[in-house]
Amino acid sequence: MQLIECPWCGPREEVEFSYGGQAHVPYPDTPGELTDEEWARYVFFRDNTRGRFAERWHHSAGCRRWFNAIRDTATYRFERVYRLDEPRPVTP
């Protein structure tokens, strides 16, 4: 089983985690002004990258905290994990 590194708890088994999809999708600043098209983008459309992807993970059966990860969606390898208050790491 794959080990995932929780930024707080360290490496734990994959079964302890749940997936939260694409990271860095902020709630709109001016929700009242959004068009239907813009709402659709926010609600339904996410990147579906093949390769390196910034995404959210939840240590749901551990410390129950959220964090972000850079993971390769083709190899499933985690390249970096980082806290929500940290900026997206610059990866080569």
Next chain:
Amino acid sequence: MSPRTPGADLPEHPDFLWRNPEPKRSYDVVIVGGGGHGLATAHYLAKNHGITNVAVVEKGWLAGGNMARNTTIIRSNYLWDESSAIYEQALKLWEGLEEDLGYPILFSQRGVLNLAHTLQDVRDSVRRVEANKLNGVDAEWLEPDEVRKVCPIVNTSADIRYRVLGATYQPRAGIAKHDYVAWGFARRASEAGIDLIQDCEVTGFATDGNRVTGVRTTRGDIAAGTVALCAAGHTSVLTDMLGIRVPVQSHPLQALVSELLEPVHPTVVMSNAVHVYVSQAHKGELVMGAGVDSYNGYGQRGAFHIIERQMAAAVELFPVFARAHLLRTWAGIVDTSPDASPIVGRTPYDNVYLNCGWGTGGFKATPGIGWALAHTIAHDEPHPNVAPFALDRFVSGALVDEHGAAAVAH
């Protein structure tokens, strides 16, 4: 025993089912993806519309993607009118497909049970049965004792964690042999003059304003009058090249088979709550699956704990399977959409059609989507069966929410 050359007593090599032509430089229609949907579309373009200057370009070998990996469940008992229309038309086509293709597809209408384990399951199921009946789809609600009659090996006793409170039953549902289906379509399309080009990956598009003029491939550039994207889990890779945003997410979806067993399982059983579905293939393997692995993935493999859970659920529902051995597991890459319904039709490019978002359940639609997509291409107008599934529904809000009829049930 006298010595002999291995293989000397084998028959002559059988006839090839399709030609393997070099790609021409130009076609009226280029279909990207040689899975079930691409091949069925090719067949109906030729058969229904006489359009044969067509290429199906496939990056791997023919039907080696989800078409080779699915668990072949065919049914049409979806909730909404829009879904009923396309899945029921597909089921009617399945009923005559062997004859149409002149090829055995082992379509076996052994029925499907969708089990209900909670009172809410029961209410949702009964509602779906009534909706199905209104749409002319065969559907019945079965009480636990009737479930037992259809499938004696399901544990309908009271001392189980999630009791079987009943099930929906669609007698005309069933399974088919997926490879034979693909080969049957491929043979017919090839006979009609359509080029099936394997080992040919689309790596880019040539565009001119609102039109795509051709595809760039690992076997050279190919000009195209119309392009149809039938790339299932890899759709986003292609639409990213075109700058089209499509709301699908690619996930691994796993399945498994047991060793070969005597026939014990007469139908197909699905349980969203206990999280497994099971049928028994013609050869005798128990075929099982469940939901997707939660993370996005293009690796055509998934995590083993997902398999463990499927097997635990299967043993819970079918105690008789406790000593069956797992033989093989595998995964495909499925393209899930926000409302668990497909996305088919126009794109921002005038001559590019999209067919994706079938997620965990597009095998059953194969003849239906081939029929409708061929019509859409031939008339440059979405067929009525696919019109409700256009990309713009995510802006208009006219979603076709089939999470209840999809989920674990494929």
